[in-house]
Amino acid sequence: MNEPLVSLILLSYNYERYIGDGIRSVLAQTYPHWELIVVDDASTDGSLEVIRSFSDPRIRLLPSERNLGPSGSYNRAYACCRGQYVGSLDADDFLAPRKLERQVEEFAAHPGVDVLGTFVTEVDGAGQAVDGETAVWFNQDLDFDDVESWLMRNHLCHSSALLRRSAHDRAGLLNPDLRVAADYELWLRGLAQGARFRVLREPLIFSRQHESNSWKKIGRGDLFLELAYLFSAHLARHLARHGRVELFAPCISFLTSHFLAKATAEERGAVAGELLSFPLYRRDFASFAAVFERSCGRHWPAILEALALAPPATRKID
Secondary structure (H helix, E strand, O other): OOOOOEEEEEEEOOOOOOHHHHHHHHHOOOOOOEEEEEEEOOOOOOHHHHHHOOOOOOEEEEEOOOOOHHHHHHHHHHOOOOOOEEEEEEOOOEEOOOHHHHHHHHHHHOOOOOEEEEEEEEEOOOOOEOOOHHHHHHOOOOOOOOHHHHOOOOOOOHHHOEEEHHHHHHHOOOOOOOOOOHHHHHHHHHHHOOOOEEEEEEEEEEEEOOOOOHHHHOOHHHHHHHHHHHHHHHHHHHHHHOOOHHHHHHHHHHHHHHHOOOOOHHHHHHHHHHHOOHHHOOOOHHHHHHHHHHHHHHHHHHHHHHHHOOOOOOOOOO
């Protein structure tokens, strides 16, 4: 292979119905210098048979004997990547034919860019384009180098992004303790380290929305705790370091109003107080969750009840 080489990580878990479309979309790329590392995370359906039906030498299969989860599988694949650029592809998504070509061109034209995403086309379970909330969510004209674009929101589609390997190495691996917001945390870590972001305003990834999307199985309480953790461990510290403490308010308001609209003012105040105690919290998720729940004290059962009444998620981070 000629450099630059693109390493793509495809995560597979019981997506026999869709994973073939993703692999075929990589094989159809107009840019040929890629490798595809597929991690099958102990699927119990026919996913492995579908993956093994492709014989291109650029495809490498890493089957797992036990389920590692998406972040653990991604980190395992990342250790095998050889490319100058690294990207991820969900097993139910697929690429437009010129996606890698356009991104490699853009990296060459903008050597200061570290993370390069694209707009998306939303498709249904059958792969047909639809007008939906996912495309509206990701296809926005935002400056991702501005922290205000990241206030409790992730508008950068992980399957669309390529990262310079050097920037990814600085930011580190995905956090295996996070079930839904691991990519959002990666972007926040990159932002804090000075990574430069750019988005091609071309829909070069097809994002499939269907009833079996894995993120739809995440409870609202789990999502709330992950976002509260990201505020405490990353976003609040970044804002304080750069003298943007006035942006604490919209972050806390989002977490309390969106998730805790059914809670009392006293309960929401208890949560807000704990969020503002971010310098005292340790920066690993398990410790944060345990201390946060304990510190909310007598309010926590009512907070859990309010979280259960929160509106359903319509996107990974909404």
